[in-house]
Amino acid sequence: MDDLQSMAIEVKGGKNVGIATLRALRGVLENDAALIVGLLILEPLGVA
Secondary structure: OOOOOOEEEEEEOOOOOOHHHHHHHHHHHHHOOOOEEEEEEOOOOOOO
16 A cells, blocks of 8 residues: 555534534645545434
């Protein structure tokens, strides 16, 4: 394996997940040279 890649994963409980969480992950993708990012949410999101 010659090319080492990176992936960032964030795990949230579900109560405080909002657009700021997604924007932070996008920043990781753009600024920290991650190839892919993932978000795992443990509880169902509430319907607004």
